[in-house]
Amino acid sequence: MSTVASNPFLEGNLAPVHSEVTVTDLHVTGHLPEELVGRYLRNGPNPVKPVDPARYHWFSGTGMVHGVRLDGGRAEWYRNRWVRTREVTDHLGEPQVPSDWPDDHPNFPANTNVVAHAGKTWAIVEAGSPPVELSYDLDTVRVSNLGGTLPMAFSAHPKRDPITGELHVMTYWWGWGNQVQYLVVGTDGKVRRTVDIALPGSPMIHDLSITQKWVLILDLPCVFNLEAATRGAGLPYFWDHSYEARIGLLPREGNADEIVWCPIDPCYIFHPLNSYDDGDTVVLDAARHPKMFDRERRGPAEGPPTLERWILDTRTGSVSQQRIDGRSLEFPRVDERRVGLRHRYGYLAGVAAGFRQDALVKVDFDTGEVTARNDNARYGYGEPVFIPRHDAAEEDDGWVMALRHDTEHDTSDLAVFDARDFAGDPVAAVHLPVRVPNGFHGNWIPD
Numbered sequence: 001m002s003t004v005a006s007n008p009f010l011e012g013n014l015a016p017v018h019s020e021v022t023v024t025d026l027h028v029t030g031h032l033p034e035e036l037v038g039r040y041l042r043n044g045p046n047p048v049k050p051v052d053p054a055r056y057h058w059f060s061g062t063g064m065v066h067g068v069r070l071d072g073g074r075a076e077w078y079r080n081r082w083v084r085t086r087e088v089t090d091h092l093g094e095p096q097v098p099s100d101w102p103d104d105h106p107n108f109p110a111n112t113n114v115v116a117h118a119g120k121t122w123a124i125v126e127a128g129s130p131p132v133e134l135s136y137d138l139d140t141v142r143v144s145n146l147g148g149t150l151p152m153a154f155s156a157h158p159k160r161d162p163i164t165g166e167l168h169v170m171t172y173w174w175g176w177g178n179q180v181q182y183l184v185v186g187t188d189g190k191v192r193r194t195v196d197i198a199l200p201g202s203p204m205i206h207d208l209s210i211t212q213k214w215v216l217i218l219d220l221p222c223v224f225n226l227e228a229a230t231r232g233a234g235l236p237y238f239w240d241h242s243y244e245a246r247i248g249l250l251p252r253e254g255n256a257d258e259i260v261w262c263p264i265d266p267c268y269i270f271h272p273l274n275s276y277d278d279g280d281t282v283v284l285d286a287a288r289h290p291k292m293f294d295r296e297r298r299g300p301a302e303g304p305p306t307l308e309r310w311i312l313d314t315r316t317g318s319v320s321q322q323r324i325d326g327r328s329l330e331f332p333r334v335d336e337r338r339v340g341l342r343h344r345y346g347y348l349a350g351v352a353a354g355f356r357q358d359a360l361v362k363v364d365f366d367t368g369e370v371t372a373r374n375d376n377a378r379y380g381y382g383e384p385v386f387i388p389r390h391d392a393a394e395e396d397d398g399w400v401m402a403l404r405h406d407t408e409h410d411t412s413d414l415a416v417f418d419a420r421d422f423a424g425d426p427v428a429a430v431h432l433p434v435r436v437p438n439g440f441h442g443n444w445i446p447d
């Protein structure tokens with residue numbers, strides 16, 4: 001049920017659900033691969049209490065994590081749980097969850113991503129808030145400072161180097177002024193390295209990208225606005241026409257004074273697909289938005305995001321840019337074993353007006369072939385995740401998993417496709433007992 005009619009980020013399958021459920025032994029059509037043993041988890045905004053549609057910003061909604069556990073061809077359970085930040089425990093009349101931080105530490109809804117690292121599951125968000133640790137069954141355990149090693153802020157988009165197993169994280173917090181902080185989290189779950197990076201302003205840096213040699217800093221013209229923050233804006237980051245768009249290349253173990261800055265044409269990037277070294281250049285593929293939070297300040301809606309490639313010269317800072325595909329695409333993902341390395345394939349979700357997710361798309365960057373499923377008149381797809389058939393499988397030899405909303409019946413399932421038969425029928429669909437609102441990011445977390 002849509003509660004309001006005047007905010008696109010509360011309508012259709014962006015409308016929140018109102019209860020937490022646990023259902024076991026889910027109905028499956030098709031054949032779930034026996035190799036899939038673990039959890040598919042996905043986070044997204046789902047306001048725990050009524051919100052003012054005129055003021056509601058999609059990025060500010062209470063976090064809710066949805067999970068499906070698969071085991072040997074069965075779908076064992078589905079659960080959805082609000083992440084117990086203070087807003088949630090206060091509203092539900094529950095005790096506060098333990099926190100490693102003082103009471104006045106930023107405590108925004110941990111609504112953007114859910115990842116596993118060093119044996120822990122974390123619900124995560126950017127802009128100053130720390131990771132929130134979840135149990136295997138998605139109960140909130142504690143607000144974490146990574147064993148006392150996290151200086152302050154975390155990010156919704158850590159990138160795991162598949163060779164070292166370490167997480168690379170770009171963090172920001174308006175209270176730092178014109179500065180962001182890069183972190184490396186070791187395989188032991190502790191921060192082992194921090195680099196403070198001074199910038200001309202205080203930009204929203206949603207994600208980063210890495211290569212084997214470099215860390216990419218997306219210093220783009222969506223910046224903090226103190227006046228709006230004072231007025232109580234849901235998210236006080238707006239487009240600034242006067243702010244120079246640029247990408248910084250920080251040597252992986254280097255210092256901030258070694259950054260190579262590469263000016264680019266103004267745009268906004270939430271999500272790189274991947275980047276890699278190619279001789280003296282860095283190749284970056286990402287979903288490019290023309291602007292962000294300029295006319296529409298309640299969520300992304302400044303023209304269609306398109307898949308583009310930037311080639312950055314690490315010696316001169318010069319940049320060339322080309323469009324890979326003109327469809328409206330977001331939520332780019334790559335085989336996680338290729339992060340920071342040359343990739344051939346990418347998987348993305350199409351987005352229609354109001355960031356309504358629709359198509360499911362695969363890109364072969366070697367041939368330029370783009371495969372888009374043709375069933376999006378009926379189905380809307382969330383962010384895809386690629387899972388290799390086995391550890392040594394070739395890139396694209398595996399499954400693509402995504403939450404899918406059936407717009408005819410207003411129901412949801414978890415669809416599993418053979419990546420090499422991307423346009424074909426799913427090999428399996430796990431039918432969920434409730435609708436899952438379109439959200440942000442998820443991951444397959446094998447046991």
Ligand SMILES: [Fe+2]
Pocket residue numbers: 112156157206270271440441
């Ligand atoms: Fe994101």
